[in-house]
Amino acid sequence: MADVLFKKVDYTLKKLIEDLKMGEIGLPDIQRPFVWPRTKVRDLFDSMYRGFPIGYLLFWENGYSDAHRTIGVDEKQKVPRLLIVDGQQRLTSLYAVITASVVKNREFHPERIRISFNPIEERFEVLNSAIEKDAEWIPDVSVIWQPGASNRRFIDDFLDKLKTRCQITQEAEDKIASAIERLEQLKDYPLTALEISYSVNEDSVAEIFVRINSKGTPLNQADFILTLMSVFWDEGRKELEDFCWQAKRPPVRNQTTPFNHYLLPSPDQLLRVNVALGFRRARLEHVYSLLRGKDLQTKQFSEEQREKQFDILRKNQILVLNLQNWHEFFKVLRRAGYTSSQFISSQMTIVYSYSLWLIGKRDFKVDLYKLRETVARWFFMASLTGRYTGSSESRMEQDLALLRNTDNAEGFVRILEEQIDAVLTQDYWEFTLPNELETAAARNTGQFAYYASLCLLDAPVLYSRMRVVDLLDPSTKAKRSALERHHLFPRSYLQRHNIKENRLINQPANYALVEWSDNVEISDSAPASYVPKIEDRFSADELRDMYRLHALPNKWYEMEFQEFLVERRKRMAEVIRQGFMKIEEV
Numbered sequence: 001m002a003d004v005l006f007k008k009v010d011y012t013l014k015k016l017i018e019d020l021k022m023g024e025i026g027l028p029d030i031q032r033p034f035v036w037p038r039t040k041v042r043d044l045f046d047s048m049y050r051g052f053p054i055g056y057l058l059f060w061e062n063g064y065s066d067a068h069r070t071i072g073v074d075e076k077q078k079v080p081r082l083l084i085v086d087g088q089q090r091l092t093s094l095y096a097v098i099t100a101s102v103v104k105n106r107e108f109h110p111e112r113i114r115i116s117f118n119p120i121e122e123r124f125e126v127l128n129s130a131i132e133k134d135a136e137w138i139p140d141v142s143v144i145w146q147p148g149a150s151n152r153r154f155i156d157d158f159l160d161k162l163k164t165r166c167q168i169t170q171e172a173e174d175k176i177a178s179a180i181e182r183l184e185q186l187k188d189y190p191l192t193a194l195e196i197s198y199s200v201n202e203d204s205v206a207e208i209f210v211r212i213n214s215k216g217t218p219l220n221q222a223d224f225i226l227t228l229m230s231v232f233w234d235e236g237r238k239e240l241e242d243f244c245w246q247a248k249r250p251p252v253r254n255q256t257t258p259f260n261h262y263l264l265p266s267p268d269q270l271l272r273v274n275v276a277l278g279f280r281r282a283r284l285e286h287v288y289s290l291l292r293g294k295d296l297q298t299k300q301f302s303e304e305q306r307e308k309q310f311d312i313l314r315k316n317q318i319l320v321l322n323l324q325n326w327h328e329f330f331k332v333l334r335r336a337g338y339t340s341s342q343f344i345s346s347q348m349t350i351v352y353s354y355s356l357w358l359i360g361k362r363d364f365k366v367d368l369y370k371l372r373e374t375v376a377r378w379f380f381m382a383s384l385t386g387r388y389t390g391s392s393e394s395r396m397e398q399d400l401a402l403l404r405n406t407d408n409a410e411g412f413v414r415i416l417e418e419q420i421d422a423v424l425t426q427d428y429w430e431f432t433l434p435n436e437l438e439t440a441a442a443r444n445t446g447q448f449a450y451y452a453s454l455c456l457l458d459a460p461v462l463y464s465r466m467r468v469v470d471l472l473d474p475s476t477k478a479k480r481s482a483l484e485r486h487h488l489f490p491r492s493y494l495q496r497h498n499i500k501e502n503r504l505i506n507q508p509a510n511y512a513l514v515e516w517s518d519n520v521e522i523s524d525s526a527p528a529s530y531v532p533k534i535e536d537r538f539s540a541d542e543l544r545d546m547y548r549l550h551a552l553p554n555k556w557y558e559m560e561f562q563e564f565l566v567e568r569r570k571r572m573a574e575v576i577r578q579g580f581m582k583i584e585e586v
Contacts (some may be wrong), residue, residue, distance in 0.1 A: 006194045014187040020095050038126040041093045046124045048189050058086035061198035091092040100142035114140045121181035135165040144184050151184045153261040167279050221284030222268035228291050240267040261340040261474035269351050276355035278316035283398035329357050337452030340474035345443045348388040350573035352396045353379045364412040374413050377583050381420045384449040411453030433573040442508035445506035450572050455578020459549040462512045463534045486514040489561050492524035551575050
């Protein structure tokens with residue numbers, strides 16, 4: 001039999017709560033936003049009250065001996081010996097209710113979890129206004145376990161209050177007293193934890209988690225690092241979470257906040273930027289080991305090593321969360337023609353482009369104007385080709401490795417430009433890209449790059465004198481979008497002509513951006529019917545320029561549909577190339 005990687009440890013609920021308070025188990029400041037519905041907390045207490053099991057807890061030894069623990073870390077009396085791998089929400093529920101502690105909700109607002117108990121019916125419920133006024137209920141069971149609370153006195157007070165509202169028999173009094181005593185005794189409820197040895201690596205811990213909790217969300221390296229931050233640098237994690245929370249809310253009274261129209265960041269995304277900037281790594285597995293204080297050579301853990309690596313994390317997070325850097329970077333995306341998140345298919349492309357921008361700015365001292373142009377071209381290339389979809393960590397790891405071959409601004413720019421040129425070759429523009437546009441995927445990177453190119457080329461909306469870039473402005477809000485994707489050959493029209501395949505009907509080549517009022521008017525008319533009427537609004541020169549930018553042949557509406565698709569794909573690829581080339585123009 002293989003070596004056992006864990007030991008089974010039995011706890012009482014009271015002992016668990018004490019260890020959490022002392023910091024023996026790492027749950028500082030109820031670390032994550034509490035995502036369980038209150039009804040699930042209610043059911044948890046109901047199961048315990050009825051003597052049902054509520055599952056194993058999974059802990060991971062931190063790797064430090066008692067001799068290495070210090071006093072006063074994160075306002076705890078100990079450096080946590082155990083990290084929570086599975087059972088976070090259960091422990092948060094138990095700790096919050098038993099100790100009457102405040103938790104953070106999904107919006108990072110502080111809240112209390114108030115669970116009510118009816119000792120007559122022996123029933124739990126989430127507190128509401130009706131229960132709060134009903135003498136038959138204990139509105140908040142937390143009062144039972146508060147320091148100095150007397151269970152006998154509480155029972156007497158409860159019964160006295162109830163008697164002022166109704167008459168109760170001695171039998172009912174005995175039942176109520178018994179139920180409250182049973183509720184108070186939940187502090188002795190038995191729980192079992194599996195404590196995994198500190199020698200087990202994070203990949204194996206994640207596999208153990210999945211195997212014993214097949215319905216749970218698989219853990220990733222970011223989860224482990226964020227947990228470590230909660231234990232050893234909780235204020236840093238709070239900064240991350242607060243930044244992400246502010247980024248999702250428009251500012252008031254001209255405040256400067258992280259809010260933007262591109263990325264509603266999560267803490268793990270900004271953590272990746274920090275890791276790329278500070279450690280020049282995209283794969284988080286090695287960084288996690290370093291942050292635990294592990295020497296990758298000796299395999300030993302030390303507080304000195306841990307503090308050294310956390311110091312790198314601290315210094316770089318200041319730059320990652322700097323609002324000047326944050327908003328200056330988004331100018332890169334606008335320079336690339338991407339006016340908002342609407343046409344960005346991969347958030348990782350934003351995350352890794354921000355990483356490269358910060359590296360270029362701080363480590364290579366690239367001129368900010370040159371840096372914007374270079375990273376804008378990089379972002380356009382990466383978005384168009386889906387560079388960071390799929391194995392994004394591996395791809396970024398390779399890109400970061402390329403930067404080891406230079407130590408100056410010119411070298412940084414040259415390396416990125418060489419990669420761009422290696423991907424966007426003449427064959428790519430003439431053959432690969434037109435073929436990639438032959439798809440009905442709803443979020444086609446080629447189509448999005450085409451829309452970005454229309455912005456870069458300052459194109460008018462098809463059959464309009466309004467500009468695409470103006471009508472795609474994300475700050476303009478209306479019940480209906482100013483621009484809509486329109487089938488040039490409408491679906492109903494094609495189906496009437498026996499063309500019913502979505503891979504043909506929904507190709508990017510059959511779409512154009514039009515004003516929504518035009519879209520309504522066009523409906524399902526035949527192109528040869530609706531186009532000539534619209535063309536009368538414009539001069540021959542206006543139509544020629546409009547058709548060039550919108551990749552449309554003259555008299556396109558008279559072409560056979562599949563012939564039209566082939567021709568337009570080629571023209572769209574050329575428009576995308578022209579848009580890309582526009583980025584580097586001074």
